[in-house]
Amino acid sequence: MTSQxxxxxxxxxxxxxxxxxxxxxVEYLYGYPGGAVLHxxxxxxxxxxVKHVLVRHEQxxxxxxxxxxxxxxxxxxxxxxxxxxxxNAVTGIATAYMDSIPMVVxxxxxxxxxxxxxxxxxxxxxxxxxPICKHNMSVRRPEDIPAIIKKAFYIAQSGRPGPVVIxxxxxxxxxxxxxxxxYPSEVKLRSYQPKLKGHSGQIKKAVTALLxxxxxxLYAGGGVIMGGASKELTELAQLLNLPVTNTLMGLGxxxxxxxxxxGMLGMHGSYEANQTMHNADLxxxxxxxxxxxxxxxxxxxxxxxxxxxxxxxxxxxSKTVNAHIPIVGLVKPVLEDMLELLAQKKKKLDTAALKKWxxxxxxxxxxxxxxxxxxxxxxxxxxxxxxxxxxxxGNAYVCSDVGQHQMFAAQYYGFNxxxxxINSGGLGTMGFGxxxxxxxxxxxxxxxxxxVTGEGSIQMNIQELSTCKQYGLAVxxxxxxxxYLGMVKQWQDMNYESRYASSYMDSLPDFVKLAEAYGHVGxxxxxxxxxxxxxxxxxxxxxxxxxxxxxxxxxxxxxPMHIPGGAxxxxxxxxxxxx
Amino acid sequence: MRHIIxxxxxxxxxxxxxxxxxxxxxxxxxDSLTVAPTExxxxxxxxxxxxxxxxxxxxxxxxxxxxxxxxxxTDLNESPHLERELMLVKVKASGAARDEVKRCADIFRGQIIxxxxxxxxxxxxxxxxxxxxxxxxLSTTIILEVVRSGVSGIARGEKTLAL
Numbered sequence: 001m002t003s004q005x006x007x008x009x010x011x012x013x014x015x016x017x018x019x020x021x022x023x024x025x026v027e028y029l030y031g032y033p034g035g036a037v038l039h040x041x042x043x044x045x046x047x048x049x050v051k052h053v054l055v056r057h058e059q060x061x062x063x064x065x066x067x068x069x070x071x072x073x074x075x076x077x078x079x080x081x082x083x084x085x086x087x088n089a090v091t092g093i094a095t096a097y098m099d100s101i102p103m104v105v106x107x108x109x110x111x112x113x114x115x116x117x118x119x120x121x122x123x124x125x126x127x128x129x130x131p132i133c134k135h136n137m138s139v140r141r142p143e144d145i146p147a148i149i150k151k152a153f154y155i156a157q158s159g160r161p162g163p164v165v166i167x168x169x170x171x172x173x174x175x176x177x178x179x180x181x182x183y184p185s186e187v188k189l190r191s192y193q194p195k196l197k198g199h200s201g202q203i204k205k206a207v208t209a210l211l212x213x214x215x216x217x218l219y220a221g222g223g224v225i226m227g228g229a230s231k232e233l234t235e236l237a238q239l240l241n242l243p244v245t246n247t248l249m250g251l252g253x254x255x256x257x258x259x260x261x262x263g264m265l266g267m268h269g270s271y272e273a274n275q276t277m278h279n280a281d282l283x284x285x286x287x288x289x290x291x292x293x294x295x296x297x298x299x300x301x302x303x304x305x306x307x308x309x310x311x312x313x314x315x316x317x318s319k320t321v322n323a324h325i326p327i328v329g330l331v332k333p334v335l336e337d338m339l340e341l342l343a344q345k346k347k348k349l350d351t352a353a354l355k356k357w358x359x360x361x362x363x364x365x366x367x368x369x370x371x372x373x374x375x376x377x378x379x380x381x382x383x384x385x386x387x388x389x390x391x392x393x394g395n396a397y398v399c400s401d402v403g404q405h406q407m408f409a410a411q412y413y414g415f416n417x418x419x420x421x422i423n424s425g426g427l428g429t430m431g432f433g434x435x436x437x438x439x440x441x442x443x444x445x446x447x448x449x450x451x452v453t454g455e456g457s458i459q460m461n462i463q464e465l466s467t468c469k470q471y472g473l474a475v476x477x478x479x480x481x482x483x484y485l486g487m488v489k490q491w492q493d494m495n496y497e498s499r500y501a502s503s504y505m506d507s508l509p510d511f512v513k514l515a516e517a518y519g520h521v522g523x524x525x526x527x528x529x530x531x532x533x534x535x536x537x538x539x540x541x542x543x544x545x546x547x548x549x550x551x552x553x554x555x556x557x558x559x560p561m562h563i564p565g566g567a568x569x570x571x572x573x574x575x576x577x578x579x
Numbered sequence: 580m581r582h583i584i585x586x587x588x589x590x591x592x593x594x595x596x597x598x599x600x601x602x603x604x605x606x607x608x609x610d611s612l613t614v615a616p617t618e619x620x621x622x623x624x625x626x627x628x629x630x631x632x633x634x635x636x637x638x639x640x641x642x643x644x645x646x647x648x649x650x651x652x653t654d655l656n657e658s659p660h661l662e663r664e665l666m667l668v669k670v671k672a673s674g675a676a677r678d679e680v681k682r683c684a685d686i687f688r689g690q691i692i693x694x695x696x697x698x699x700x701x702x703x704x705x706x707x708x709x710x711x712x713x714x715x716x717l718s719t720t721i722i723l724e725v726v727r728s729g730v731s732g733i734a735r736g737e738k739t740l741a742l
Contacts, residue, residue, distance in 0.1 A: 130597055131604045135647045138593075155647060190742070191589055191650040315641035318634070 011181040013142035014043035014173035017106065020149040022049035023183040026077045028068070028442060029053070030061035034081025035121060036108025039173035053442065053471060055435070056463040058085050062092020063432050063461070064439030066101050066163075067399060070422045071440045073228060075102035075156045082108040082170075083121030087128065091429060093163045094132040098426025099249060100226060102161035104152045105129075109138070109169040125167050134162030139172045143179040147187070154187045159194030160313040161226055194312065198329030198337060206284075206308045206325045207341045210240070213282035213306075214353035218242045219265065222249030222425070223287015223311060223331050230254070230418040232335035233286060239342060240349055243361055245273040247288050249425045252415035257394070262361060263370065266294040267562045268407045271368035271571060274560065276361050278302055278569035285309045287331045290321040291426075300567035310334050368560065368573055370411060378553035379528050381405060381480045385412035388450065388478060391535045396448035397422060397440045399475075401433035401457030404486035407558040409452040431460030437475040438468060448476070448539065455481040455508055455549075465518035468545050476538050477547045479511060482554035490557045494572075515547035525550040581610070582636050583655040583662060583732045585740050586625040586643060590616055594648035598625070601646065607631065607639050611664075611707075611729030619742070622650065626731045628707075651740055659735040665702070666710045667692075668717070669724040672699040676721055687713045698723065 011019060017040055021029060030053045033041045044052050055061045058080045065076025080089045086107040096103045107129075110119040129136050135155050137148055152164040210216065224233050230253045237244045237260055244254045245265040254261055263270030265277055277283065283305045288294070290309075295301045298320050309316075309323035310331055317326040327334055372382045385408050388396075394414045400406040400423040415421045422440065424432040437451035451458075458479055468475065480486075488503040512522030521544050525534045531550065538546035560571040563578065572578045588594050595614060602609050610628040617624045629639060636654065643649050655662070672680050677699070684691055684701045687709065693700035703713055707730060714725065734740065 126593055127596070130593070130600050136593070160645075189647070192647045313645070315638065315645055319638060 008180040008182065010178040012039070012043065012173065012175045012178050013139070013145055013168075014039040014175060015046075016142070016145040016179070016181050017149065017168070017173065018043045018047060018050055019181060020146045020183055021077055022047070024149065024153050025074070026050055029077050029079050030055060030064045030439070031079035032058050032061060032081065032085055034085045034108060036082035036110060036170045037079060037085075037106075037168075037173075039170065039175055040079060040106070040108070040168075042175065043173075052079075053467070055467050057461065058088035059092050059431065060435035060438070060461050060464045060467065062089045062103070062105065063095065063429075063435035064442070065103050066092060066096045067422050067436035067439035068443050069096070069101045069103055070436075071397060071419050072443065073226065073419065075104055075153055075161075076439065078103065078105040080105070080107055081121065082110055082125070083123045086123055086125040090128060090132065091431075093129055093165065095424050095427045095429040095432060096163040097132045097134065099222060099424065100161050101163065102156040103163040104149070104156050105133075105163060105165045107165060107167050109167045111171045112140075112169040113171075115169065125165065129165045133165050134160075136165035136167065138167040139169065142172045142177065145172070146181060146183045150184045150187050151189070155192065159192075160316075195328050196330050196333060198310065198327040198334035200337070202325060202327045203334060203337045204341065206327060207338055207345070209282060209306055209308060209325060210284060211345070211347050211349060214350055215279060215281040215304075215357045216240070216242050216284065216349065217276050217280040217282070218244045218284045218286065219247070219277065219288055220244060220250045220253050220286045221247040221288025224250055224253040225287075225418045227287055227312070227331040229287070229332040229335055232332055232339060236335055236339055236342075239339070241354060241358075242284070243276055243358070245269070245277065247291070247294060247425075248410055248423070250288060251410060251421040252418045255416040256414045257416055262365065264410055265568070266291075267296070268411065268558050268560065270370060270411070271560050271573065272361055272364040274562075274568045274571060275364045278567055279360070280305045283307045285311075285323070286335070287311060289316045290319070292320070295321060296562045296568055296570065297565050302568060372559075376553055379525070379531060379550060381408045381482075381552045381556055382412050383528075384478065384480060384531060384550055384552065385409050385452070387531055387535060388452075389413045391532075391539055392448045392450065396420070396450045397437070397444065398450050398452055399423070399433050399436035399440060401451070401453040402428045402430045403454050403457060404490065404556070404558050405452050405454045405457075405480040407487075408480070411558075430457040433457060434461050434464050434475070434477065437477075438464060438471075438473045441473045441475045442471060451475055451477045453477060453479050454486060455479060455483065455505055455511070456485045462514070465515065465520060465545070469519045472543065474541070474543050474545050477545070479547065479549045480552050481508075481511070481549055482552050482556070483508065484554050486554070487558070489554075493557065511547055511549035515545070520545040520547055522547045522549065580632070580636070580656075581628065581630045583660065583730060584627045584629060584640065584643070584652060585655055585732055586627065586652040587617075587650040587740060587742070588614075588623045588625055589648040589650060590621050590623045591648055594623070595625075597646055597648065598643065601642055602629075605638075605642060607635065611727070613729040613731050622742070626729070628730050650742065653734070653740050655732045655734060658738060660732055661735060662706055662730050662732040663704055664707050664710055664730045665704050665728040666713070667726040668701045668703065668714070668722060670699055670701065670717060671697060671721040671723060673697045676718070680717065680721070683713070683716050687716070689713065
């Protein structure tokens with residue numbers, strides 16, 4: 001799509017916005033109309049290239065765009081009005097920011113001459129969004145709109161990706177005022193030139209250190225997924241027979257079914273992953289940021305390890321844990337360079353040492369290996385996730401909310417492909433799951449898209465069941481219903497002598513009836529033997545949203561769990577065991 | 580340790596707020612801050628004095644670099660540099676103190692730039708230490724008002740921070 005006709009087109013600011021989105025390749029714009037953006041909505045109405053998706057709350061629009069970006073790698077686009085429309089989008093912008101997700105959010109604003117006068121539905125969205133987005137801009141002259149939109153997409157998608165907010169005063173979009181439209185093919189900023197290739201000297205150093213390692217581990221995060229480097233990462237790991245662990249954000253970047261995969265690491269990481277990290281003599285960190293949910297106490301973090309850290313963001317390197325060999329660059333070209341060097345050197349790691357290391361890792365794996373007690377009369381959440389994985393052959397897009405169910409999904413689904421595990425890792429946003437699943441389903445209608453949630457999280461954006469009806473979004477909702485805010489309850493069990501301060505969700509709705517009220521199918525599962533038939537029925541109903549309200553054992557805790565203040569390998573392994 | 584960070588910033592609305600906000604948001608200190616446009620009207624030059632250990636200073640410079648509007652920056656402490664701060668001090672100047680203030684200002688090479696029958700306003704330029712010393716030299720009872728510009732800095736020699 002290009003706009004390069006011989007005669008320069010004259011468009012209003014509103015029409016330019018929509019045209020620029022179309023020229024950027026935006027297919028869906030998620031949003032909600034309101035006074036300040038009505039000119040833009042009118043421009044939307046008069047064309048067909050950009051399709052609008054009307055949510056029921058602006059937060060959902062941001063999560064839909066965000067999830068589309070997580071699944072596709074391309075920035076999602078959002079349009080909301082000024083004031084409450086913009087503030088409702090804030091949680092979604094912060095969610096995307098914390099997980100480095102590209103997104104462009106257009107927020108309406110009152111007329112320029114009213115700004116600062118506390119006008120109706122005025123809010124300082126630039127001020128509010130400043131600390132939670134990669135960049136924000138306001139439109140001061142309508143003729144700047146194409147360049148601003150180009151710049152926004154460029155910033156959002158390059159370097160370390162992130163959300164960009166464009167604040168648009170209403171008088172920038174007046175239909176009767178037209179300007180020449182030209183969408184720039186590229187953008188250059190003197191103040192922003194993200195580094196792409198890694199420093200060759202550093203890469204050489206890293207390869208030398210890696211080849212000298214006796215107890216190496218590859219620790220890969222969300223940067224591998226957003227950086228589209230799963231293939232290179234997998235190749236490197238398999239070439240050198242490295243054990244691979246993924247962060248919560250990195251799940252799927254290495255196939256979980258492979259024997260070299262030792263599970264997620266961190267607070268609820270696998271026993272073997274946390275042990276392997278702690279005892280490693282070399283950590284190759286790729287697109288991961290040594291988050292506090294990974295490291296536990298940084299003072300006790302992996303005492304013997306030489307750390308190689310590859311990241312596009314220099315500020316992520318040596319922020320919490322000192323990196324011995326930092327490499328700033330996009331993970332894909334850096335890994336390609338490493339692979340090339342390794343091919344030249346034709347050297348492998350010390351085979352005997354590596355064999356011993358793998359023996360040790362396998363011993364750890366045998367010790368815990370993700371076991372759980374499936375004996376109780378009630379359904380176990382872990383079992384539900386395992387069955388979900390089975391019926392979807394580990395290939396579904398799994399969009400999660402936040403809490404115990406999120407951790408169970410991360411631990412037990414078994415992701416084999418990148419971009420399929422979609423969850424709010426950094427901000428931990430309850431209410432993310434359903435809109436996220438909607439955003440994926442809309443863009444990938446032929447794929448199985450699941451929302452794994454709980455009765456707490458689902459109610460934070462349950463109004464979107466209505467949007468699902470409008471657009472025929474046949475997502476499958478796996479509601480792991482234990483009648484409690486499970487993760488809060490777990491912490492209260494462990495740290496507050498089971499005093500359940502506001503973690504009990506009394507007066508829950510009848511989710512089956514609720515789903516039916518919105519025009520969907522609801523199925524309740526209370527007995528273990530009902531689960532598989534219910535799942536089968538749900539996935540057989542290709543064109544229907546199915547809400548599976550699955551009653552699970554409320555006593556279940558997520559294990560392993562880091563012991564606060566300890567090292568990577570200090571873990572509670574069950575209610576009665578610890579390291 | 581005290582560091583002087585010089586920044587070239589796009590002279591755009593919101594850029595300064597973003598930079599200052601970063602310090603508040605991440606819990607970094609700002610001891611002083613000066614900012615004004617340069618000979619190129621599209622650029623502002625900003626001098627920021629902060630303190631912290633090496634790790635904190637490294638994070639500050641990295642986080643500043645990440646701001647889209649930051650064009651270039653340097654930690655002046657990494658090489659020999661000059662720093663200057665301007666101070667205006669209004670003091671009571673009557674009786675015996677009147678001569679004493681004049682003498683003290685002369686010793687510090689300050690200038691009296693405004694005079695009334697009972698006050699002097701002294702202008703003093705120098706390093707922050709020198710300005711501190713001048714304030715200490717004056718009796719606190721006679722100081723009516725102190726205005727400091729914050730530090731401006733520049734590298735010595737041929738080294739420049741420019742486009």
